[in-house]
């Protein structure tokens with residue numbers, strides 16, 4: 036067994052002590068603590084991206100943080116919330132995976148949490164209770180998203196932003212307005228996360244077809260609320276046909292998947308575990324694209340010219356700078372065309388609501 040000289044061993048412990056406080060929280064004004072800590076571990080040159088999660092102590096935030104800690108593409112993971120980050124950070128930081136984890140608590144530490152980030156994932160905000168629509172969350176969540184995006188514009192204006200907070204149909208336009216006002220808006224870097232609709236669609240369609248959900252790919256376009264969620268069942272892969280009854284059943288279940296979970300949780304919140312899974316699936320696609328992997332296509336709610344609306348969810352090709360191409364909707368059948376017209380009416384109102392809130 037090789038022994039380290041005593042002075043080296045002391046140095047190593049001193050280094051850990053210098054960068055660790057009881058909660059693994061970032062305590063320094065200038066963020067140097069977390070950056071030094073990361074560099075120590077990354078001395079070998081392990082490639083990886085810096086990711087911040089805003090709302091990391093919440094129902095989505097906690098499993099999302101855990102799953103991102105496992106992701107080999109992540110070298111530094113910053114966990115920010117207005118409550119409970121010390122416990123979540125201490126807990127997750129003990130996992131023996133590569134990413135260095137640092138916690139940030141309260142608004143004073145928000146800008147530090149964001150410095151140098153490549154990807155920012157935002158699951159901050161209140162969830163629905165039974166009887167509520169996603170739009171009922173607007174009054175609280177709009178302000179939260181605005182504040183967080185103002186800090187992103189200051190600290191990491193070039194980061195890719197994955198926005199989860201509801202109502203996504205309005206919060207993405209709010210984020211865009213905040214970035215425009217700050218002069219940092221890059222439409223290709225702002226993505227509303229609609230991946231849970233795709234995950235649900237794949238699952239429910241696979242059930243009907245008797246297939247493994249991993250073999251199924253259902254494009255879901257439009258937005259992320261009720262009738263704005265438009266599954267394109269005519270474009271399912273592998274190519275499949277459905278009876279009118281199956282189409283009604285699947286469309287309704289996909290559009291109301293969120294409500295199904297809200298009602299089952301009976302007041303204890305909305306989807307958190309499946310959402311964390313979907314968020315990681317989407318974030319991983321963004322990181323692989325940032326790394327330079329080719330041919331990564333996912334559905335997301337983005338600044339778009341696919342319809343006459345300024346924002347729309349559809350398949351996008353991801354690359355080193357975020358959204359590199361927005362794919363056309365492809366051929367729709369009569370049922371889908373009718374659904375699209377209804378979706379667009381509701382979406383237009385939600386987009387306008389977000390824009391006028393942010394411009395106030």
Ligand SMILES: NC(=O)C1=CN([C@@H]2O[C@H](COP(=O)(O)OP(=O)(O)OC[C@H]3O[C@@H](n4cnc5c(N)ncnc54)[C@H](O)[C@@H]3O)[C@@H](O)[C@H]2O)C=CC1
Nearest residue numbers: 090092093094095117158159160161162199200201231310
């Ligand atoms: N895009 C999608 O597909 C989905 C979106 N959601 C939405 O995600 C959001 C979060 O849901 P849950 O995690 O279940 O809620 P939660 O209440 O369990 O967690 C939210 C977290 O946000 C934190 N938070 C509140 N204000 C904050 C601020 N100003 N800065 C940073 N953090 C702040 C809270 O302290 C809490 O830890 C909700 O708006 C929900 O509707 C939920 C499921 C799917």
Ligand SMILES: O=C([O-])CC(=O)C(=O)O
Nearest residue numbers: 163231292293294305306
């Ligand atoms: O339904 C909700 O309020 C949460 C959500 O967006 C979803 O589960 O799709």
